[in-house]
Amino acid sequence: TCLLYPGMEPTNNLAEQAIREHVIMRKIIGCFKSEKGAENYQYIASLLATCRLQDKNGFDELEKVLRRELCMS
Secondary structure, eight states: OTTTSTTOOSSOHHHHHHHHHHHHHHHHHOSOSSHHHHHHHHHHHHHHHHHHHTTOOHHHHHHHHHTTSSOOO
């Protein structure tokens, strides 16, 4: 990919940094108690990361999801 797109880094550092906090969280808590708990964590973590990239308040967006004002699939 970096050969086709000038300026693209030839590493996966960005991806590694993106998942770092989640790996640390998993190590701290050991594991999730259920599949549903792990799934919920993935949804929330994804939402917050996307909001960070879009310069939005993640907690405001999460509140919209919880109030069903925003559709999340």
